Amino acid sequence: MRDVVEQLQRLGMSGYEAKAYVTLVGAGQPLNGYEVAKRSGVPRSTVYETLGKLVAKGAAYELREADDATDYLPLPPRSLLERMRREFDDSIEALESSLPAIVAPPEAHLIHSLKDAGALLARAEDVIAGARADLFLSVWPEEMKRLSPLVKRAVERGVETSLMHFGPAENPVGHLYEHRFSSPEEVSEGLGCRLLVVAADRRETLVGGFTGDTAWGVYTEDPAVVTMAVEYIRNDIALQIIADRVGHETMREFWADDPRLKRLRAGHGHPAALMRAAGLPAHPRVPPPGADRPGTR
Template identity: 45%
Template sequence: MDAVSELKRLGLSGYEAKVYVALVAAGEPLVGYEVAKRSGVPRSTVYETLSKLVARSVAYEVRADSDQVAYIPAPPKTLFSRIRDETEEAIENLRSTLDNVTPKATVHYSHTLPSRDDILGRCRDLIVSASTDLLLIAFPEELAPLEPPLRRAYSSGVDVFVAGFGADGEQSYGQAFSHATAPADELAEDTGCRLFVLVADRQELVVAGFTDDGAWGAFTDDPAIVMMASEFARIDISIQEFIKRHAVEHVPQWRLESEAIRNMIRGGSRKPVSILRRLNGGRETSVTDGEIAGRTPENRKRRTPSEPRQTPGKKTNR
C-alpha cells in the first residue's frame, strides 16, 4: 500500500504527504534541507510545505543541537484520530445542513444495475446510509462481500434482518433466518438465478439476480415498488421463522408433489428473470415452456382444441 496515496485521500497534498512520510520514517528531527532530500520535494518548496503542516499540527517545530529549526511529525495515531474526529464532525454538520435545505421528494427514480460490481456498490451505499432497518434476502455468494458494512450498520443501531439461502451459519449482526422451503441450488434453479433483495429504511430498494457468468438488477425509490418488496421480504422471513419454530416437515416435498405448483414456481419466475436480464443488456437465454415445467417438448402431452387444460397459467383474452 502506498502511504503517500492514502494520505492524499485523507486531505493532504502530494508534497505534504511526502514530507510527512519522510518525517515519520526518519525517527528523529530533520532540518529543512534534510526533509527535501529524503522526501524528494524541491528545496524551494519544502519550507512552505513544512509551514502548512505545522499550521495544521501535522508536524511540529523543534530546536536542533545547532539551534537550527528542525521538524518532527505528529504521531500517526494522533493524526488519524484527529482526522477521524474532524471528518465525523464535518459529516454530521453537513447532514444537518443538507437535510434542512433538501426539499421533500416529488420525483422518484429507478435505474438498472448491469453488473455485479454495480449492484454490490449500490447496496453498500444503501447500507451505509440506512438509519432504521435493513431487510435482505441473499445467497451466501452475495451476502459475504456485504457483511462488513452490514456489521457496521448494526453496530450503529440499525436493525438488520437477513433471510439467507443455504446452510445455517453464525451471524454476528442482526437477525438471521435460513430458508427451509427447499435446498439453495433448487431455489436458484427455480428462479434461473440467485435471487437478491435489499430494502433500506423501507424507502429504497435493490433487486437483482446473479448467475455464475453474470448479474443484472435495478434500484428504485418508488414507494409503491419499495412497499411491495418490503412486504415480500417481511412475509418471506415470517414464513421461514414459522417453519423453524413449528418444526414443519416435508416442505420441500410439498413443492414437488403438485405438478401445478411446480409449474407455477418454475414457469412464473424464470420469465421475469429473463426480461430483467434483457433490459440490462445481458444475453437472453431461451427457455421453452416444456423446460420451464420440467418436461421436454417431446414428452409433453398434446391437447386437442376441445380438451380442457389441466395445468394452471391458463391464458385468457382481456
Template identity: 35%
Template sequence: MEKIMLEIQKLGFSQYESKAYVSLLQQAPVTGYELSKRCGVPRSMIYEVLNKLSERGAIYTLPSEPVKYSPVPAKELLKRLRRDVDATFAFLDQSLAALGSNNELAVIARIHGREPVFNELHSLVESSKSELWLSVWEPQATLLSQSVACAEERGVNVCSIVFGNAACRLGTTFHHDYMPADVVKARIGGQLTLAVKDRQEVIIANFLDHGASWAVKTQDPALVLVATEYVRHDIMIEAVMRHFGADKLDELLRKQPELHAVVTGKFKDRAKKQ
C-alpha cells in the same frame, strides 16, 4: 507502509505530502534536500510540498542554516485533523439539511459497483428502527450479520431468507433450500438481494460475478410493498417445503411441466408445439 500512505491521503494529503510527512516522522530534523533524497519526492517539488505541509500545520520549520524541518507529532496532528473534520461535519449536517428540507426525494437512486452497493445495504440496516425484511446471499449475508445483530439489540424485528451458508443467522432466518441456489442464480443472472427497512425504504440489488453489480434505492411505496411481499413469499414457500418435504415439491414440479418455466425462467417454443 503503503497502507499508511493511502490512509493519510484519505485525509486530503497528496501522495508527495504523505511521503514527506512519514519520512520526517522516521527521521528529523532534516533539510529539504535531505528529505527529497530519503522520501523520493523530486527535488524540484520538495519545497512546494513542504510549504503545503506547513500550511496544513503538519510540520515545523526550524530556523537554521540551511533551514530544517521537523514533523508535528502524529498524535497531535491526528487530534487537530479530527477536530477540524468534526467541526466540518457539524456545520454541513445543519447547513445541507436546511438546503434540502424543501426538496422532494428522487423516486429512484441508482448505485453501481459491488462495494458501493454493499455500503448502501449496510447503511440501510444500521438506520432501521422497527423492522427489516431481507433476502440475502453469501458472502453479503455474513458481512451484514453483525449489523443485523445490533439492529435486533435496538428492538428491530428482522426476518430473512438466506442463500448459502446454513450457519448464518439474520434475525428470524429461513435458508433457501427448496430450489438449488445455482438454478436461481442462473435464472436471475446474479445474486438478487433485497432489503426493506421499516416499510418505508427498499434496496434492490444484483451482485454479479462478471460485470458491475448494481442496485436501486427508493422510498416509492409501490416498490417497497412489492419487495416486502417478494421476501414474505419466499419465506412462505420455504416454510411449506419444510412442512411437506422436498420430495413433495419435486413431485409437484414433475407432474406439472408448465411450472418448469416458473422455476427456470425458460419458456418452451410455442411455435414448435404447433
C-alpha cells in the same frame, strides 16, 4: 509506503503533503527541507510550501535553529489520526443537520442502474449502513461474507433486522431465517441467479443478481418498489416458518401437485434473463416464459 500515502490522501492530504509527512515520520529525527525533498521525492521547488501546509494543518512542527535554519518534526501518527478522526466526526455532525436542509424534493423517484459486482455490493453497504429503524435482506452466503460486518453493526445499534439467508449462515445476526424450502439449489436454478434484495427503513431498496462474474441491479427510493421488496422478503420468511410448522414433506407434496402453484412456477430462468437484459447496454434476446436457460434441465 505507497499504501500509507494513498490513505492519507483519502483523508485530505495532497500527494506531496502525504509523502513529506511519511518521510518525517520515518526519519526519526528532525529534517530540513532539502533532506525532505531528497528522501521523499517532493520537488525542491515546492518542498517548503508543502512543509508549510503541514505545519498549518498541525501535522508538523518547525524547529528554529540558532543560525536561522529550520528543521521539521512530524506530529506523532497516533495524535494525527485522533485529530483527523475528531475533525471528520465534527464535519459529519455538522453536515447531518445542514446538508438535508438544502436538498430539493425530487421531482420523481429515479432508479439507478448498477452494472458490476463492486458497484452493487458498495451500494448495498450504503443501504445497510444507513438503516435506522428496520432492515430487510434476502442474501446468499457469497454476498453475506462482505455485508455481514455492516449487518452486525446495524443490529448492535438497534435496527430491527429480518434476513432471509440461502444456505447455512456462518455467523447468524438479527432475525435470520435459513431458506430451506425450496432448497437454495432449486431457487438458484429457477431464478437463474443469486438474487440480492436489501431494503432499509421502508425508504430505499436495492435489487440485484449475481451469475458467476457478472452482476446487475438497481437502486431506488420509489415507495412502490420499496414496498414490493419488503413484502417479497416478508412473504419468503413467512413461507419458511409455515414449512417448518407443517413439515417440509407435506409442503413439498402440496407444492408439486397443486396446479395453481405449477402455473406460478412457469418461466424457468426468466427473472434473471429480464434483469440481465435491463442491466446490460446491449439488448439480448429474453427467453419466453417456460423456456429453460442454456445448460439447465
